[in-house]
Amino acid sequence: xxxxxxYIIIFVAAFYVVKVATSFxxxxxxxxxxxxxxFGDESAVSPNRAASFISVIAVFAIWAAFTGSKLxxxxxxxxxxxxxxxxxxxxxSSGETDDADVTITVYDVQSGDIPEKLDIxxxxxxxxxxxxxxxxxxxxxxxxxxxxxxxxxxxxxxxxVNGQEISPDTEIFIDNARIFMTRKGTLSVxxxxxxxxQPVWLPAPETVWSRLVKVGSEGYKNxxxxxxxxxxxxxVVVGFLAGAIIGIPLGYAMGxxxxxxxxxxxxxxxxxxxxxxxxxxxxxxxxxxxxxxxIILLFLASLWIMTISARAGVSGVNIAKIHAAYSLGASKWQxxxxxxxxxSLPEIFTGARVSMxxxxxxxxxxxxxxxxxxxxxxxxxxxxxxxxxxxxxxxxLIGVIGYAIDILMRIxxxxxxxxxxx
Amino acid sequence: xxxxxxxNISMRFDLKNGSSVQALKDVSLDIDEGQxxxxxxxxGCGKTTLLNIVAGFLAPTEGNVVLNExxxxxxxAERGMVFQQGALFEWMNVQSNVAFGPRMxxxxxxxxxxxxxxxxxxxxxxxxxxxxxxxxxxxMQQRVALARCLANDPDVILMDEPLGALDALTREKMQGLxxxxxxxxxxxxxxxxxxxxxxxxxxxxxLVLAPRPGRIHKEYTxxxxxxxxxxxxxxxKKADGYTKTRDEILSIIWEMEEEIMGRAEEx
Ligand SMILES: Nc1ncnc2c1ncn2[C@@H]1O[C@H](COP(=O)(O)OP(=O)(O)O)[C@@H](O)[C@H]1O
Ligand SMILES: [Mg+2]
Numbered sequence: 001x002x003x004x005x006x007y008i009i010i011f012v013a014a015f016y017v018v019k020v021a022t023s024f025x026x027x028x029x030x031x032x033x034x035x036x037x038x039f040g041d042e043s044a045v046s047p048n049r050a051a052s053f054i055s056v057i058a059v060f061a062i063w064a065a066f067t068g069s070k071l072x073x074x075x076x077x078x079x080x081x082x083x084x085x086x087x088x089x090x091x092x093s094s095g096e097t098d099d100a101d102v103t104i105t106v107y108d109v110q111s112g113d114i115p116e117k118l119d120i121x122x123x124x125x126x127x128x129x130x131x132x133x134x135x136x137x138x139x140x141x142x143x144x145x146x147x148x149x150x151x152x153x154x155x156x157x158x159x160x161v162n163g164q165e166i167s168p169d170t171e172i173f174i175d176n177a178r179i180f181m182t183r184k185g186t187l188s189v190x191x192x193x194x195x196x197x198q199p200v201w202l203p204a205p206e207t208v209w210s211r212l213v214k215v216g217s218e219g220y221k222n223x224x225x226x227x228x229x230x231x232x233x234x235x236v237v238v239g240f241l242a243g244a245i246i247g248i249p250l251g252y253a254m255g256x257x258x259x260x261x262x263x264x265x266x267x268x269x270x271x272x273x274x275x276x277x278x279x280x281x282x283x284x285x286x287x288x289x290x291x292x293x294x295i296i297l298l299f300l301a302s303l304w305i306m307t308i309s310a311r312a313g314v315s316g317v318n319i320a321k322i323h324a325a326y327s328l329g330a331s332k333w334q335x336x337x338x339x340x341x342x343x344s345l346p347e348i349f350t351g352a353r354v355s356m357x358x359x360x361x362x363x364x365x366x367x368x369x370x371x372x373x374x375x376x377x378x379x380x381x382x383x384x385x386x387x388x389x390x391x392x393x394x395x396x397l398i399g400v401i402g403y404a405i406d407i408l409m410r411i412x413x414x415x416x417x418x419x420x421x422x
Numbered sequence: 423x424x425x426x427x428x429x430n431i432s433m434r435f436d437l438k439n440g441s442s443v444q445a446l447k448d449v450s451l452d453i454d455e456g457q458x459x460x461x462x463x464x465x466g467c468g469k470t471t472l473l474n475i476v477a478g479f480l481a482p483t484e485g486n487v488v489l490n491e492x493x494x495x496x497x498x499a500e501r502g503m504v505f506q507q508g509a510l511f512e513w514m515n516v517q518s519n520v521a522f523g524p525r526m527x528x529x530x531x532x533x534x535x536x537x538x539x540x541x542x543x544x545x546x547x548x549x550x551x552x553x554x555x556x557x558x559x560x561x562m563q564q565r566v567a568l569a570r571c572l573a574n575d576p577d578v579i580l581m582d583e584p585l586g587a588l589d590a591l592t593r594e595k596m597q598g599l600x601x602x603x604x605x606x607x608x609x610x611x612x613x614x615x616x617x618x619x620x621x622x623x624x625x626x627x628x629l630v631l632a633p634r635p636g637r638i639h640k641e642y643t644x645x646x647x648x649x650x651x652x653x654x655x656x657x658x659k660k661a662d663g664y665t666k667t668r669d670e671i672l673s674i675i676w677e678m679e680e681e682i683m684g685r686a687e688e689x
Contacts, residue, residue: 320509323479328523328574329499338522342513419512422556 002076002195006062014054022050060205068196069204076195079136080176081106084191086162090127090148093155098125102132102142104177106191109135110199126150137198139190141182157185203389208396211389220390221381223373229397232367232375235291236359236405239298243355247303248348251310252340261311268307276301276362280369289370294363301362302355309351313344346413346420353409360402375401424490426453426476426578426610431485433471433636445471446482447635453627455577458604458611458647460625462618462671464678468636469614473580476612477501489578499523502576504567504584510555516542516566517551523574541569544606545599561592568603581613585620597623598655605651618675622646622668623655630674633682640674642667 038044064072084104091097100123105115115133122128126149134140144158145151159165161179164172166187171180176192199207216225223231253260254268279300287293317340325335367376379394413420433446445468453459461469474480476487478497487494489501502523503509510519518525520541521534529537542548545565555563564584571579584600585593597620604611615621621628626647632639644667650658658664 318508320505320507321511323474323477323497324503324505324509324570325522326479326497327477327499327501327503327576328570329526330522331526334526339511342511345513417513419554419556422512 003062003066006065007058010054010058010062014051014058018048018050018054063202064205066195066197067199067202067204067207069206071204071206077192078194078196079106079108080192080194081108081136084134084175084177084189086174086177086179088127088144088158088162088187089160090144090151090156090158092126092148092150093153095155096126097159098127098148100125100127100129100144100148102130102144104131104140104142104189104191105133106136107133122147134189134191136191137193139188142187142189144187145185158187161187200386200388203392207389208393211387212393215390215393220378221373228373228378229375229401231373232360232363233401235294235298235363235374236356239295239363240302240352240356240359242295242299243302243359244306244352246299247306248310250303251307251312252314252336252344254307255311255314255344256336256340264307268304271300272304272308276358277365280366283366284370294366294371297366298359298362301358305351305355305358306348309347309354310344313347314340316347317343345417349409349413349417349420353406353413356405356409357402360398360405364398424455427451427488428453428472428476429485429488431472431475431482431487433468433475433480434483444635446475447637449485449636449638451629451638453610453612455610456608457626458601458613458624459627459629460621461612461614461629461631462616462621462675463631463636463639464633464675464682465616466682467631467633467678469631470582471636472631473582473612473614476578477503477580499527499574500577502571502574502579504564504571504579504581506583507560507563507587510563510566510570512554512556514555515551516547516553516555516558519555519566520569520573522570527574537573538569541572544572544603545569559592560588561596564588564596565599568599572603572607572609576609578610578612581611583614583616586616593620594655598650600624601647601650601655604647618668618672619659622664622671623650623658628671630671632678634685639678642671 035041035044061072063069065075068075068078082105084106085101087099087101089097089099103118103120105118107113107115117133118131120129120131127144128147128149130142130144130147132140132142145156148156150156158181159167161172162174164174166172166179166181168181168183168185171178173179178190178192180188180190182188203211212225219225220228250260250264254264255261276297279297283293283297283300287296321339321343322335325339330338363374364376367374368380371377375394375398379391379398382388382390382394428449428451431446431449432444435443435445437443449472451459461472463469471480475482476494478487478494478501494501511522514522517535517538520538524534524537538551539548542550545568547562547565547569550558550562550566555566558566567584581600585596588596600611600613601624603609613621613624615624622644623646625642625644628642628644629638630640630642631637646658646661646664649661
């Protein structure tokens with residue numbers, strides 16, 4: 001919640017800062033700046049690169065600020081670390097009261113140095129001074145009764161903490177901690193957790209980075225990082241190619257022959273809306289969890305998309321082109337090769353892009369379910385051991401690779417079908 | 423006998439809902455080699471259908487088309503087509519588009535190249551061989567389409583509103599080009615248009631089709647095409663009889679359109 005508010009504040013603040021900053025340098029020579037109607041004119045909206053830049057920085061800054069990262073100097077308040085003291089007043093079975101102090105060392109277990117137990121003077125009276133240790137983000141039961149004379153007797157109870165009255169099932173707040181009294185009368189101390197995320201929820205960016213370096217050099221679970229990612233990619237490429245090799249000719253056949261279209265229409269129309277993920281259980285039952293099963297799953301994921309795009313590519317051909325080719329003396333085979341196939345390429349490329357995206361998502365999901373290697377296996381395995389840094393690293397890499405695949409497809413599309421959309 | 427004859431053609435489309443459209447009824451026409459014929463008519467009167475039958479893309483329900491003593495059975499290289507738009511192959515450059523027909527005939531690469539170069543010069547696109555067709559303006563694309571059609575050396579050129587998508591100025595230039603090509607190549611040309619001016623200017627013979635069922639309503643023999651070969655088309659428009667013919671045909675078309683509208687209102 002705090003993060004969301006922070007984010008909105010940065011968003012608004014950056015907007016005004018950039019607006020003010022650019023208002024001095026605004027050039028009047030581009031066409032859009034001369035348009036008076038821009039609201040609602042889609043062509044007048046171009047992404048503000050400053051906004052993109054700040055947006056990326058903001059995500060990292062918030063991430064760093066809320067994880068106590070060493071990369072930036074300013075953080076939101078972290079958990080309380082250090083000595084926590086409070087005093088309490090107890091009443092014993094005969095109605096007498098006495099006070100004592102409690103000193104608690106709150107320490108960060110991740111940092112490695114575990115503090116030694118404090119040596120303290122028990123003090124006078126039946127209530128004795130106590131000491132204990134609590135790990136950051138945890139709470140601790142402070143059993144003062146164990147230490148006090150007559151603490152186990154009926155009628156003994158703690159009646160106030162730092163001068164504030166306390167009774168079972170109520171809580172009070174002292175500096176840097178919340179103290180709750182359980183139903184049985186034991187004090188439960190929760191030191192201030194601050195606003196930062198616990199490392200098991202969200203590790204600092206540098207932790208993720210150092211995990212990347214470590215896994216990159218040492219590997220994870222018998223395979224190097226490149227092998228994990230590479231295997232996921234190989235599965236995608238093989239599955240996609242298999243789907244394309246079968247799907248494209250099938251789509252052409254459906255676009256050119258009524259028998260093929262009639263025969264395969266029900267199958268394609270039925271299989272198309274089935275999410276590939278829903279096939280995972282069946283594929284595991286039929287083919288096991290090995291490579292074969294995964295590749296068949298990806299094959300199925302891309303098959304229908306490629307079939308449908310090839311079919312659309314064929315039916316999308318302007319009849320005038322076909323007529324023109326016939327009038328120029330082309331045979332059926334020449335029309336297929338020189339008109340229908342090239343004409344369908346833009347559609348097929350669109351299909352291939354969608355298909356690669358779906359395959360990449362599907363392979364990760366399939367690896368989450370069962371695999372010995374692969375990007376998905378890496379992060380699901382890491383999550384079992386609460387290695388959140390590895391999980392985040394994996395997610396980032398999966399995102400980067402997915403994005404890279406899409407960019408690669410777009411580049412090859414521009415190169416191979418430059419007439420698309422013209 | 424050389425030439426094209428269209429013999430008693432009727433065309434009925436049976437629609438899926440059981441009804442049928444009589445697109446053409448008993449259309450007959452004899453065209454001598456080297457004639458240029460323009461076809462006018464309100465939209466939906468069957469112009470495209472007629473052309474598709476001559477091209478061999480449609481088989482008529484009755485009648486036949488005979489070209490050079492051969493009955494037309496299907497599309498063929500001796501009847502070239504020029505379409506309104508979008509019939510060029512975007513995945514090929516200008517050179518490959520124009521060379522498509524010769525390539526289908528198995529002509530050698532060097533011969534193809536010479537032919538293309540020559541034709542592009544004629545249509546005014548010299549040095550455009552390597553351009554992608556989607557980089558060209560609409561007028562240039564139609565020039566390529568004309569060159570592609572000519573490259574195949576057809577006996578008859580069929581044009582379905584070839585200039586319909588062009589702006590007025592480009593269109594005027596292209597009209598001149600069509601006349602020039604007609605004279606230089608001596609091809610038989612059938613040109614469909616919905617512009618009365620264009621039909622009057624370009625047609626040695628002008629056919630007005632009437633709708634429902636599509637049939638020949640009236641035929642004119644006109645001198646303006648022959649004049650336009652050696653004269654600026656704007657000058658031709660000032661020639662004797664041009665305005666009168668144009669207005670007469672305009673009012674015929676108007677009447678037909680109004681009749682169609684009236685019928686639509688009755689329904
Ligand atoms: N494939 C078809 N199926 C059914 N009706 C058609 C078909 N092609 C054309 N028609 C009908 O035939 C008539 C003539 O069409 P068309 O030749 O395209 O007219 P024009 O080119 O003169 O505008 C129209 O009424 C049209 O609806
Ligand atoms: Mg038409």
